[in-house]
Amino acid sequence: MRPAAPVARAAHDRRGDDRGTIAMYTVLFTPVVLLLAGLLVDGGLAIHARQRAADMAEQAARAGANQIDTARLRETGDPVLDPGRARAAACDLLAAHPDEVTASRCDANEQEVAVSVQISVRPQLLGIIPGFGAFEMTAGATARPVTGGEGP
Numbered sequence: 001m002r003p004a005a006p007v008a009r010a011a012h013d014r015r016g017d018d019r020g021t022i023a024m025y026t027v028l029f030t031p032v033v034l035l036l037a038g039l040l041v042d043g044g045l046a047i048h049a050r051q052r053a054a055d056m057a058e059q060a061a062r063a064g065a066n067q068i069d070t071a072r073l074r075e076t077g078d079p080v081l082d083p084g085r086a087r088a089a090a091c092d093l094l095a096a097h098p099d100e101v102t103a104s105r106c107d108a109n110e111q112e113v114a115v116s117v118q119i120s121v122r123p124q125l126l127g128i129i130p131g132f133g134a135f136e137m138t139a140g141a142t143a144r145p146v147t148g149g150e151g152p
Helices: 006-016 019-067 070-076 083-094
Strands: 099-109 114-122 133-144
Touching: 019 083, 019 099, 019 114, 070 133, 083 114, 099 133
Parallel strands: none
Antiparallel strands: 099 114, 114 133
């Protein structure tokens, strides 16, 4: 019997040395990539929800701060809020978004309106991991009435 040609022997040796290292690499690397993708996607959702909650709180506080007691403004020249109307205006604006807002709080006095908004976030990728359920993002804002000559 003749010995195998050097090229054929080299090809056989390369095939015989496969120990499955690529398969092990794939098994170990895939969950890490999925976890990082989940952190990226769900982290982005959380940041967006926080910004959305802050935006809604700011808009509601501004709506409440627009409810100036006009009689007192004419008498004294000072912009003073009507607390009942201010609270109602802020809460009404948030009530227009029942699908987004899971909890809210509106407080008002004669000087300012304070609003707190809570939005629920359901993770898209990390939700498949036990213990990673929906979480809440909360933001708050305050606003006070000013006249045209005043600045922040």
